[in-house]
Amino acid sequence: MRKASSLLLAVSITSGCANLGNPEQEVIEALDQQDYARAIQVIDSTPESHKQYPLLQEQYAGILQASDTYRQHLMQEAEAYGRRQQWADAFTLLQSNRSKVVSPYAIDELTASLAILEGRQLNELLAERRVAQAQAMLDSTQLSTTLANFRDSRAVAEKQQLDQEREQLIADLNRLGEYFAEQQKWMQARDLLRYAHQLAPDQPPSPQLARAQQVLNNADQRARAKRNQALQTEAEQLMARYQRNGTMDSLLAARRFLDQHKSNPVLSKHRDRLEQWSRRRFNEEMNTGEALYARGQYKEAYRIWKQLAPLYPNDEELNKKLERSRRVLSNLKSLQQS
Secondary structure: OHHHHHHHHHHHHHHHHHHHHOHHHHHHHHHHOOOHHHHHHHHHHOOOOOOOHHHHHHHHHHHHHHHHHHHHHHHHHHHHHHHOOOHHHHHHHHHHHHHHOOOOHHHHHHHHHHHHHHHHHHHHHHHHHHHHHHHHHHHOOOHHHHHOOOOOHHHHHHHHHHHHHHHHHHHHHHHHHHHHHHOOOHHHHHHHHHHHHHHOOOOOOOHHHHHHHHHHHOHHHHHHHHHHHHHHHHHHHHHHHHHHHOOHHHHHHHHHHHHHOOOOHHHHHHHHHHHHHHHHHHHHHHHHHHHHHHOOOHHHHHHHHHHHOOOOOOOHHHHHHHHHHHHHHHHHHHHHHO
């Protein structure tokens, strides 16, 4: 056991020495593979006593910037796949490259948003198909009753299959109708839920059917629904812009818009999603600034923290970091002048 442990320790020490031997080459190899997270990891694990430490520290901020640029390129390409409805390609691209970027929060947010868009498009396609199926089933409404009079086992099996298809279709129509009602797309909601009720007249209709009919029959409510739809569209466009370019200005623009309409419940899900994005970015960049500060890159750390200030201007921890870095930069400037 002692011999095995000694051998394992020797291997670990040898491996550690190899890693510390030429970290600059490891960084070069990681960058050749566009693996920016790996490059940063190598720099982080290089001790101050290593002769290449100063050179690697000089590259730190540049690698972070290159990672941001690479992430934005990935996101733009994934969005292009989404516009062409090549959803599998979009998600594969994001997931296969997620581990290569330093701060993958934006990729996670885009993945979640693309999943919502994919679901929305799929629901649109399914709604068209289910309406056509409902029309066909209503046209052959007597078929199940007729098949019930046959003794032949094929007729029995056919009737069972037809009844199962009807039940599944009714469930799908109700689910899709309630989805579109939640999106305040009342015409689609009404049509889907109406077909569901026609196929199952002895069952109580979805409450959203009456709501959809009421909205469509009332001019004021139609106008309100139209305004809400426009607000949702604008909110989604602002949030998509932030996902495309990843800039703080775009994030703040989306927050300002949602704050202007904070009393409107139709945007509550947008507000919740954007708050998750904001908090995740805040935490990620607070940590990045701390890492830069610990390496003596005070100006770069201050720049990152200063950029975060409009996001949460009353955050006590952030304000302390800004004050501390301002004081250090001021002292360094005084030393240089003297």
